[in-house]
Amino acid sequence: MARVVRNSKFRHVFGQAIKKADCYDDIRITKSAWDSTFCSVNPKFLAIITESAGGGAFLVLPLDKVGRVGRNVPLVSGHKSAVLDIAWCPHNDNLIASSSEDCTVKIWQIPDGGITTTLTQPTVDLVAHQRRVGQVVWHPSALNVLLTSGSDMKIFIWNISKSTILSTIDCHSEVILSVAWNYNGSRIVTSCKDKMFRVINPRTGEVIQSGAGHQGGKPAKAIYLRDGRIFSTGFSRMAERQYAVWDENNLSAPLTMVELDSSNGILFPIYDEDTGIIFLCGKGDSAIRYFEYTPEAPYIHYLSTYLSSDPQRGIGFMPKRGLNIAACEIARFYKLLNSGLCEVISFTVPRKSELFQDDLYLDTAAEEHAITADEWINGVDADPKLIPIRDLYMGPKSPIFDISIEPKPDVVIEKPNPSPKSVKKDINVSNNGINHKVQ
Structure with a gap:
């Protein structure tokens, strides 16, 4: 009897590592045994938890800063003990949360273009856990709502704009x-x-x-x-x-x-x-x-x-807004290796046509929030706001797509520099890999 093959548009998805010159190398990746992915990425920045003496730190790089990173790069270094988890805010590509063995959670504002000197003062400092904080998770649709989980067996849900606890789960x-x-x-x-x-x-x-x-x-x-x-x-x-x-x-x-x-x-x-x-x-x-x-x-x-031949120490997953739609890319991973390399792996669906493949791309989560923290704690639920991926596609002749960054409510005491009206990424996909060029 002939075997019936299940029909799926993703049946031929394949992954390919890009050339090493377009990856990120010579990084002091953390040696922590904590159960974390140690990496977080968004359409602007790559963040990796690093090994550091006398405290906890992580690295933040603009995506186009590929190649050898080196040991003298500026870090985000404000924790007194090892950093255990990091997560970019889904509603602000310049905002990242970090948790640590020092029992605190810190929120950091990263300027466009990345940091030029080591950053030691967080925008927000969240202190409530009595033991190390192992996980930070942003709310998918509510602005400034962050969940933190600690080894004190408690979960706190915060409004980071006010540094207040919305609820405690014990x-x-x-x-x-x-x-x-x-x-x-x-x-x-x-x-x-x-x-x-x-x-x-x-x-x-x-x-x-x-x-x-x-x-x-x-x-x-x-x-x-x-x-x-x-x-x-x-x-x-x-x-x-x-x-x-x-x-x-x-x-x-x-x-x-x-x-x-x-x-x-x-x-x-x-x-x-x-x-x-x-x-x-x-x-x-x-x-x-x-x-x-x-x-x-x-x-x-x-x-x-x-x-692949190299085991992974950690992994980061790019949101759909940061993918190369013109190349039918449906996923991209940033894989941390014990050698200090962050390898970029692109997953694509092979298609003959160079037209936009609307069957592969449903509307995806936008950077804009759907509700506020006050609305959420008062019982309002809302799905994440969506953006058509077609809006990120500029056609087969030029794989350049504009991502409009809308102004958003400020969560810091001092207003950060405004995001540019558009971020243009020229991502060339070939058998050799992906080249990031931010103009």
């Missing part, structure tokens, strides 16, 4: 391993060292649902999918790596659970809400597996695997 009996918002920020899902998953109302701290997750002894991760289901990675009792899909309203049993392999690296699920593709990136793995999610069983469909 329902975990052991260390929280991961936290993620749902699509509109009305719920969060957590994984915990007690091997339980919890769906929580982030405004009240009420546990809406809870259930036993992966039963292995190593950390599990859980994220929300766009339709409200939950995707998780973890380990079985026999230490085999697994992934699973769950109904957020019934965590008593997974909708599906699949065993992958017996490797011991923690799997970080990275989800593209526009395409439904889930990338699995394991600490210490040299491969990136990717799957397509569909609402119908069996839910998760294997697409392919990107293989």
Whole structure:
């Protein structure tokens, strides 16, 4: 009997590393054993947690500053202990949050063009946790709302413009391993060292649902999918790596659970809400597996695997606004290697036509926020505002696209320099790689 091949427009997606000269090299990448990706990227900047003596620091580079970075580059260095997590604000490409073993969270304003001297004074200092803060996650649609998770088993949700706590979540009996918002920020899902998953109302701290997750002894991760289901990675009792899909309203049993392999690296699920593709990136793995999610069983469909010879220490994922639409690029990763190299990997869909491929690109999250922090805490929910990706496309003759940066409410005491009206990126894609030129 002939095999029936599942029809998918992403069946032929392939990944390709660009040439080393267009990557970022000679970086003192952190040696921390913390379960973090150590990297965050947006259409303007690349941020990487670095190894530093006498405190915690991270590196911020404009995307066009490729090549050898060196050891004398200015850093963002205001923490008293190691930095554990960093995250760019989805509503302001110049704003980044960092968390640390020093129990604090700091918000930093990065000027256009990057920093020229080491930055030690944060824009906002958030102090409430009693132990190290392992994760920072921005609200997907509400301006200035930031979630922080600490080893004190507490979650705080902040309005960073006022440095005030909007809500406190104190329902975990052991260390929280991961936290993620749902699509509109009305719920969060957590994984915990007690091997339980919890769906929580982030405004009240009420546990809406809870259930036993992966039963292995190593950390599990859980994220929300766009339709409200939950995707998780973890380990079985026999230490085999697994992934699973769950109904957020019934965590008593997974909708599906699949065993992958017996490797011991923690799997970080990275989800593209526009395409439904889930990338699995394991600490210490040299491969990136990717799957397509569909609402119908069996839910998760294997697409392919990107293989390389070097294991990854950390990973960053570029938002859709920063991709090369003219080259049918649907994803781009910034992979940290133990050698100090940050390797850029581009995932594209091969197409013969040079016209805009509207079947590949749904409207994507815009930089503009949908609601304010006050509206959110008072019960207003809103999906992220969307922008047509066609607006970022200038046609096959010239792969240059203008991204208008709209003025946004200021979250700092002193107003930063205004963003330029447009950022032009000339990204040349060839067999040799991607060249970034910011004009």
